[in-house]
Amino acid sequence: MTRSGTAARASHLLARATAGVPDDRYPVTHIADLAAREARFGDWPEWVPSAVLDAFVSSGVEKPWSHQVEAASAAWTRRNVVVATGTSSGKSLAYQLPVLSTLATDSKATALYLSPTKALSGDQLRSVCDMNVAGVRPARYDGDTPQSERGWVRDHARWVFSNPDMLHRGLLPAHPRWARFFRGLSYVVVDECHGYRGVFGSHVALLLRRLRRIARRYGADPVFVLASATTADPAEFATRLIGDDCVAVTDDGSPHGARTVALWEPPLLDELTGENDAPVRRSAGAEAARILAELVIEGARTLAFVRSRRGAELTALAAKRILAEVAPELADKVAAYRAGYLPEERREVEAALLGGELLGVATTNALELGVDISGLDAVVLAGYPGTLASFWQQSGRAGRAGEDALVVFVARDDPLDTYLAHHPKALLDRPVEAAVLDPANPYVLAPHLACAAAESALTTPELDDFGGDAAKAVLDSLVADSLLRRRPSGWYWTARDRPHGDVDIRGSGAEQIAVVESDTSRLLGTVDGASACGTVHPGAVYLHRGESYVVDELDLEQGIAFVHAEDPEWSTSARDVVDIEVLDVSEKLVYDGVTVNLGHVAVTSRVVGYLRRLHTGEVLDHVPLDLPEQVLHTRAVWYTIDDQLLCGQGREPGGTGVEPARVPGALHAAEHAAIGLLPLFATCDRWDIGGVSTAVHADTGEATVFVHDGHPGGAGFADRGFAAFVPWLTATREAVISCECPAGCPSCVQSPKCGNGNEPLDKAGAVAVLDLVLAAVGAATGPAHDHTHDQAADGSTGRT
Numbered sequence: 001m002t003r004s005g006t007a008a009r010a011s012h013l014l015a016r017a018t019a020g021v022p023d024d025r026y027p028v029t030h031i032a033d034l035a036a037r038e039a040r041f042g043d044w045p046e047w048v049p050s051a052v053l054d055a056f057v058s059s060g061v062e063k064p065w066s067h068q069v070e071a072a073s074a075a076w077t078r079r080n081v082v083v084a085t086g087t088s089s090g091k092s093l094a095y096q097l098p099v100l101s102t103l104a105t106d107s108k109a110t111a112l113y114l115s116p117t118k119a120l121s122g123d124q125l126r127s128v129c130d131m132n133v134a135g136v137r138p139a140r141y142d143g144d145t146p147q148s149e150r151g152w153v154r155d156h157a158r159w160v161f162s163n164p165d166m167l168h169r170g171l172l173p174a175h176p177r178w179a180r181f182f183r184g185l186s187y188v189v190v191d192e193c194h195g196y197r198g199v200f201g202s203h204v205a206l207l208l209r210r211l212r213r214i215a216r217r218y219g220a221d222p223v224f225v226l227a228s229a230t231t232a233d234p235a236e237f238a239t240r241l242i243g244d245d246c247v248a249v250t251d252d253g254s255p256h257g258a259r260t261v262a263l264w265e266p267p268l269l270d271e272l273t274g275e276n277d278a279p280v281r282r283s284a285g286a287e288a289a290r291i292l293a294e295l296v297i298e299g300a301r302t303l304a305f306v307r308s309r310r311g312a313e314l315t316a317l318a319a320k321r322i323l324a325e326v327a328p329e330l331a332d333k334v335a336a337y338r339a340g341y342l343p344e345e346r347r348e349v350e351a352a353l354l355g356g357e358l359l360g361v362a363t364t365n366a367l368e369l370g371v372d373i374s375g376l377d378a379v380v381l382a383g384y385p386g387t388l389a390s391f392w393q394q395s396g397r398a399g400r401a402g403e404d405a406l407v408v409f410v411a412r413d414d415p416l417d418t419y420l421a422h423h424p425k426a427l428l429d430r431p432v433e434a435a436v437l438d439p440a441n442p443y444v445l446a447p448h449l450a451c452a453a454a455e456s457a458l459t460t461p462e463l464d465d466f467g468g469d470a471a472k473a474v475l476d477s478l479v480a481d482s483l484l485r486r487r488p489s490g491w492y493w494t495a496r497d498r499p500h501g502d503v504d505i506r507g508s509g510a511e512q513i514a515v516v517e518s519d520t521s522r523l524l525g526t527v528d529g530a531s532a533c534g535t536v537h538p539g540a541v542y543l544h545r546g547e548s549y550v551v552d553e554l555d556l557e558q559g560i561a562f563v564h565a566e567d568p569e570w571s572t573s574a575r576d577v578v579d580i581e582v583l584d585v586s587e588k589l590v591y592d593g594v595t596v597n598l599g600h601v602a603v604t605s606r607v608v609g610y611l612r613r614l615h616t617g618e619v620l621d622h623v624p625l626d627l628p629e630q631v632l633h634t635r636a637v638w639y640t641i642d643d644q645l646l647c648g649q650g651r652e653p654g655g656t657g658v659e660p661a662r663v664p665g666a667l668h669a670a671e672h673a674a675i676g677l678l679p680l681f682a683t684c685d686r687w688d689i690g691g692v693s694t695a696v697h698a699d700t701g702e703a704t705v706f707v708h709d710g711h712p713g714g715a716g717f718a719d720r721g722f723a724a725f726v727p728w729l730t731a732t733r734e735a736v737i738s739c740e741c742p743a744g745c746p747s748c749v750q751s752p753k754c755g756n757g758n759e760p761l762d763k764a765g766a767v768a769v770l771d772l773v774l775a776a777v778g779a780a781t782g783p784a785h786d787h788t789h790d791q792a793a794d795g796s797t798g799r800t
């Protein structure tokens with residue numbers, strides 16, 4: 001391939017990474033050149049006071065970029081605004097400018113900054129402190145703030161740096177003590193807001209509604225300024241998140257160097273096999289280690305993003321081993337980015353990489369957010385990071401003005417990664433996926449309404465912010481449960497203790513199981529009750545902040561899982577048997593022989609054992625377990641296929657169709673692949689969703705494939721699957737046919753968490769099923785759209 005002069009360095013690096021690989025094993029499936037982008041500047045707005053302007057100029061910013069001015073001006077004119085631009089595009093300045101200008105000119109004004117992690121808010125606080133604008137008094141208020149300092153922050157700080165957890169547990173319940181702060185509240189900054197998705201996003205959306213309500217009680221009406229990685233339709237997402245109109249700024253005026261992106265699929269291994277003797281590929285982490293070592297030899301400053309902390313350690317170690325053999329003097333130039341990242345440690349790594357003392361760092365996504373590392377020579381991504389937003393965020397760390405850089409995406413052994421390695425447009429040319437959240441989920445809404453009522457009685461006009469009639473229905477049930485009391489003036493919390501402590505905003509709204517270290521009685525964390533049998537069953541390897549534990553006992557009655565510290569060579573994945581019952585159909589599209597549905601379901605599952613798998617992908621064994629049934633009420637998308645269409649009866653000879661005996665395996669394989677691909681359309685992980693397929697389902701009476709949300713009440717993922725049904729199944733089909741394995745492997749139709757041990761699976765059958773469904777859906781012109789709410793699907797109550 002001839003490459004342009006600007007990409008010469010990246011080409012050279014790629015050639016180095018692939019040197020010596022035989023032609024028939026050449027792993028690069030696609031190469032794309034992304035052009036450099038020139039800076040576009042704006043003028044400092046005239047409303048910026050000179051003290052603030054001087055502070056920015058002395059911090060090294062001569063002139064703002066165009067998008068910074070656009071966003072800051074929107075906020076200054078009291079419009080809620082979301083800045084959704086690329087990595088290192090200076091989003092911080094976009095909110096610092098209006099906030100600092102207001103704080104500098106109005107001595108009563110205050111502001112709140114929220115970030116998903118303590119580390120990030122620490123970094124942002126430091127940057128505001130460094131600017132040293134008189135009278136601003138920035139301070140952090142989070143779990144690490146000593147009691148002795150908290151009173152000062154409440155009484156005097158004007159810009160408080162915190163996180164949603166502290167807002168929920170610390171600020172809102174104690175609002176009378178924060179009266180000064182709420183009275184002056186002019187801005188709420190929501191940083192990295194694209195992270196607030198799924199159930200966590202729904203919690204934060206309700207939390208921000210609670211915040212606005214309390215601020216209004218004190219006569220304040222803050223402007224929300226949000227910073228986001230590039231996402232599809234940021235205005236709509238931000239509006240949903242804050243519950244109020246929000247404009248978006250997306251036209252990025254910051255400069256960026258040219259990048260060459262290579263998509264890389266590790267070869268199938270001859271010497272290893274996985275479950276049911278399926279072929280496996282070399283692990284993405286091992287491949288990344290090799291690439292990292294080659295790039296370090298070339299003197300390229302490289303970050304390798306690996307999905308797990310253990311994976312990051314192993315990748316760094318493997319790269320060091322390779323270097324120790326071929327270039328021992330370079331072995332010390334590679335490090336893993338360790339867990340527990342203190343801000344000082346992060347800065348050390350940043351400085352060492354930028355200064356050249358380190359050339360290669362293998363890291364988890366800990367270095368994705370809130371680090372000032374850019375302008376690297378290369379970034380290697382070992383596995384798709386889950387969202388396009390993260391992909392661009394991570395790959396954006398490579399490339400500086402005037403120099404080109406290399407990005408290598410190494411596919412993992414998984415259908416989504418396979419699909420992307422063979423469909424570069426889906427990775428490189430697609431708009432970033434929409435972040436989904438659902439503040440109407442009653443499992444999430446109920447605890448927040450209880451908290452809101454406990455903070456201050458809820459009145460009828462305030463319900464509009466919380467979903468109107470849906471909120472009213474939830475309040476009625478809270479009154480029926482005697483948690484709230486209805487009086488003419490509003491809804492009141494009745495108990496002495498506040499409800500806040502029982503609400504885990506990072507959980508699913510269901511009951512929680514405490515994970516406790518037996519030796520020390522230390523509470524490590526909590527897991528959702530609904531998923532506990534799958535995640536903390538006896539024998540499960542449980543990761544907490546990068547440390548590994550093994551579960552000794554799961555006591556569901558007491559709600560405790562007892563664990564001990566241990567770092568075995570294997571990971572575990574639970575196997576369960578699942579039944580699904582349709583509770584209601586809220587949307588239904590009817591085609592010739594196929595229906596596509598969205599609605600509520602009850603998923604009954606029982607964990608029957610778990611697999612122990614080495615990090616190479618090799619399966620050690622299956623350990624049986626005997627655990628009770630769990631029932632999950634959630635949302636699902638499902639399609640049905642009538643027998644005639646599915647088995648090709650009544651069609652011409654040679655027509656499409658699947659032999660009846662192959663139907664279960666075909667549907668099962670189609671279901672697995674669809675679960676693998678949904679994260680491309682809804683910002684979820686394959687572990688956030690589940691599926692069931694059956695040749696005849698009792699509720700639908702037909703062959704049916706369900707994909708359901710994994711959280712009580714749903715998190716919006718099934719809804720996205722329904723909305724994007726055709727592109728989703730099209731991508732699913734493509735992923736299956738792109739994989740060169742003969743009969744199904746982890747890259748296409750095997751699932752790492754299949755309850756049936758990945759049997760039966762029929763790869764060719766899955767393609768036939770997907771072809772049939774897509775043809776039926778595509779062929780129909782103007783499908784009958786049956787909009788039924790809260791009705792049983794067909795009156796049947798049976799289950800398969």
Ligand SMILES: Nc1ncnc2c1ncn2[C@@H]1O[C@H](COP(=O)(O)OP(=O)(O)OP(=O)(O)O)[C@@H](O)[C@H]1O
Nearest residue numbers: 061063064065086087088089090091092093370371
């Ligand atoms: N107008 C500007 N001119 C020059 N440098 C700037 C300008 N604005 C910001 N910077 C610098 O760009 C770097 C990145 O800024 P910042 O961390 O705010 O970006 P970001 O968009 O928040 O990054 P991330 O993608 O990591 O969230 C910082 O070093 C900052 O000082």
